[in-house]
Amino acid sequence: MHLLSLTFVSVSQEFMKATVDLADLLGLHLVMSRNAGKGEYKIMVAAMGWATAELVMSRCLPLWVGARGIEFDWKYIQMSIDSNISLVHYMAVAALVWMWTRYDLPTHYRLPVTVLLGLSMYKAFLMDCFVHVFLLGSWTSLLLKAVVTGLLSFSCLTLFVSLVHSN
Structure with a gap:
């Protein structure tokens, strides 16, 4: 019973961490609303800035320090x-x-866009749960x-193209 409650606590903590990503989406909205220009440029500027900041802060230093070493490791690839x-x-x-x-x-776009936003917000949490339950390896x-x-992005692209061409 103790292991079950410990697992529930860790799952609920990870869920709450994923919920904090809602603040990222709010910040992304604020950046895009303050940026002048067409919608496509707003998306590109906000996404590239957000991705660059996140990737530099979380992956650049380990990649730079670790990949320059004498021993090669596949984790850097x-x-x-x-x-x-x-990205x-x-x-x-x-x-x-x-x-x-x-x-x-x-109005008929509101539900699919909201569902895709929810899935994208909790994607990391759901993926971690899936990998943990099915004991998948790192490459898998x-x-x-x-x-x-890819599926999420293709769905988003389909909605985006149909929305832009309908207006």
Whole structure:
């Protein structure tokens, strides 16, 4: 029973950490609302800035220090691939935030955009749970992350293109 309660506590803590990403989405909205220009440029500037800040702060130093060593380790290649996957994810999230905050968003777009925003916000939490439950290896989990991010991004792109061409 103790192990079950410990697992529940750690899962609930991870869920709460993922919920803090809502503040990131709010900050992304504020940046995009203050940036003058067309929607496509707002998305690009906000996503590239957000991705650059996050990736420099969390991955640049370990990659720079570790990959320059004498011994080669595949984890640095995985970190690089993961950074590229994250960049695609941030572009999709920025486009979703831009679509969600549009005043002229048709009502039939509101639900899919909201669902995709929720999935993108809790994607890391859901992926970690899935990897933990099915005991996936590092390369398999990276492939799964790429597939999920690709599906999320393709769905976002489909909504974005249909929204832009309908106006």
